[in-house]
Amino acid sequence: MPEYYSSIGEAVGAAMQHNIRLAHRSAAPGSDRLLQVRHLPNASADPYSVRGMISRLHEDASPDEVAGIIEEVNGALVGALPELTELVASAADWTRARLDFDDPHHNPTFETWTRLAAAYGMLQDVREQLEVAEDGLAACPAERTDPRHHQMVNVLRSRELLDDVLGAEAAPVPSAARNVDSDR
Numbered sequence: 001m002p003e004y005y006s007s008i009g010e011a012v013g014a015a016m017q018h019n020i021r022l023a024h025r026s027a028a029p030g031s032d033r034l035l036q037v038r039h040l041p042n043a044s045a046d047p048y049s050v051r052g053m054i055s056r057l058h059e060d061a062s063p064d065e066v067a068g069i070i071e072e073v074n075g076a077l078v079g080a081l082p083e084l085t086e087l088v089a090s091a092a093d094w095t096r097a098r099l100d101f102d103d104p105h106h107n108p109t110f111e112t113w114t115r116l117a118a119a120y121g122m123l124q125d126v127r128e129q130l131e132v133a134e135d136g137l138a139a140c141p142a143e144r145t146d147p148r149h150h151q152m153v154n155v156l157r158s159r160e161l162l163d164d165v166l167g168a169e170a171a172p173v174p175s176a177a178r179n180v181d182s183d184r
Contacts, residue, residue, distance in 0.1 A: 006051070048072065050080050059144065067137040074130045081130065085123040092116035 043055035053069050061069075073080050095113040 053080075062142055063138050063140045066140075067134050070130055070134045070137060074127055074134070081123065081127055085120065085127065088116055088120045088123060092120055 043049070043051040046052045047056055050073075053072060057066060057069050074082070076082060092113055095109060095116055098109050099107075099113060100109065101107065
């Protein structure tokens with residue numbers, strides 16, 4: 001099954017972990033499971049995926065395009081945020097079914113449920129904030145302002161997509177047999 005990296009940092013971290021495993025291996029070279037190649041789909045391959053929406057949301061996009069992307073993220077039926085909210089709610093409900101209040105001094109399951117319930121509430125707040133922001137986005141000017149004004153507000157995007165770093169096309173991965181010496 002292919003694995004996916006959402007950023008170059010995750011890809012580099014996984015490669016480093018693999019190299020550490022190889023360096024500290026105590027078993028025979030062929031005994032561990034094969035390293036899986038992670039496929040990084042191009043963001044343009046699916047413009048409605050989260051990665052695709054991020055790539056469409058560039059500084060030169062029109063206000064209507066940006067508002068439309070936020071509407072897609074927050075859409076009630078297939079939006080990424082409602083799906084994430086339901087995922088967190090399902091995890092909280094799963095944890096709820098495992099609550100045990102027999103020991104009042106030790107209840108890590110309840111603490112986990114409390115964190116998941118808090119995350120669910122925060123996601124609900126995010127949905128509400130995005131609904132309000134969607135209207136404000138359409139009212140934003142289409143032209144960029146003087147860059148000196150931009151320095152007064154911090155950039156929020158903290159991770160780059162691999163497409164941002166490697167370019168629009170990912171390099172093809174050869175399906176050659178595993179060579180232990182070249183893995184090092």
